[in-house]
Amino acid sequence: MTATTLSRPGASASTASTPADAATDASGAPAAAARAARPRRYLMCRPTHFEVSYAINPWMDPAEPVDTGLAVAQWERLYRLFRELGHRVDLIDPLPGLPDMVYAANGATVVDGRVLGARFRNAERAAEGPAYLEWFRARGFATHDPAHVNEGEGDILLTGRYLLAGRGFRSVSAGHAEAQEFLGRPVIGLDLVDPRFYHLDTALSVLDGEEIMYYPGAFSAGSRRVLQQLFPDAVLVDEADAEAFGLNVVSDGLHVIHPEPATGVAARLRERGFRPIAMDLSELLKGGGSVKCCTLEIRE
Template sequence: MPLTDTIPTAAPAPRRSGRTATRRRFLMCPPRHFDVTYSINPWMDPTKPVDGSLALAQWTELRNLYEELGHTVETIEPEHGLPDMVFAANGATVVDGRVFGARFRHVERTSEGPAYLRWFAERGYRDVHWPEHINEGEGDYLVVGRRILAGTGFRTDPRSHAEAQEFFGLPVTGLTLVNPEFYHLDTALAVLSEDEIMYYPEAFTPGSRSVLRELFPDAIQATPEDAAVFGLNALSDGRHVLLPDSAVHLKERLRERGFEPIGVDLTELLKAGGSVKCCTLELRD
């Protein structure tokens, strides 16, 4: 069947009972300096005002939700002149206590990479790698079980995929993004468990869609409406899935699979192209 043909919709995967949440440790950065003063993605419009107090209140609610669910949240101090530092997921990728640093594509964010690596070094992490090629942390690297899905197309250099595979010793599967509104992998795909994901097919090339169907034939596919509200910029602990409250179709699909979706309001941070996952870097020690 040609890749351009319509793929028949698969029958819904059976509901899994007894979903179990796994306690996680996260790194977050309070948005005390958050603003939209430049534009490096289609969501950013410097002419639209940003309510800093509201952004901080929404971020605080997300942090509190994590803690109420039993997760540990560490914080990094935000730095002046780095309004996007709130998006901690971009700061690094951490697997088995090994830290693969981030090197940003746009000059406005380049200082974030060293700032995050300093945080890890000051807390005793010894296996820390400053990358040769551009990668934007967990924005484009998502860990599924013992595999890493790696995005490219707008930010991360595809050469960094081999660099990450060599550093972590885990298979890295490249996926190419084609829609600038979904400029990072974590805007178009979310990890739900060690073998489950949800994603928006239209954000990927035909070849990448085929790879995802091969690896995850029962994956939840997002509607354009849910993708447009950043519904895939979500975080799952294996049972609870935190995602934008307006992603109504995804929340229903998650319930059908036995997950417990929790709607979160991060509309102020969405003005810079970020939501739940963007604010959250998982520390896999």
């Protein structure tokens, strides 16, 4: 797939490039010439019923007005962008009474065509897990209804070798063990300690294979040491960009779609040969989610 500069309403007008003959950057990571976008398959849910009527994370404030129409418009831009970049996007029907169903990443974890369903900690979201699992079951996927709390790709992120699994605010260690048994990938448990970063996908993102970026302050001291040992060349993000949800991104191996305010993340990605694309999802951030939260990857 060739990368193009796209004109999109509400998004950054350009992508960044690096010299075509550079094989690596200063850190030794692959530069633009060595990177390639790989077509992906995603599942998304239109925010037809989006609102903030309760608070289950520090970003939610029911007293702050929400413009559902604007949330839909911002989501539509992200949906169109994925398709412009050559990715397949499936849609699950939004259900009344489930305003957070737009955050599709929380709905399951899909690896090698096997679907580990989600079990939510908060009662307000409990019905989302069965809804997503039924979508996959109806399409012939091998599914597992979990016995323990795990909140899908919100807390389980796949690298080339590992399932990185967050715990501390939502998902639990027993859910990690269940994921390892069903998905057949080794799990690395990581302790989240800052309630602003209540899901792993707000504190860490997988860019390509074993390349990750993360905000160290979101993790316990022991988990930081684990990340340093496993990913010594990781991109480290500062607190300001982490607070802007700059780690809640989607990467296809070349393009990295990120929240518009995370300008520092964009600069670091360009240094590594990625092509950042900024998106305005400010209305959906009122529910505590951004680009990645809206996107569940289907790995067949």
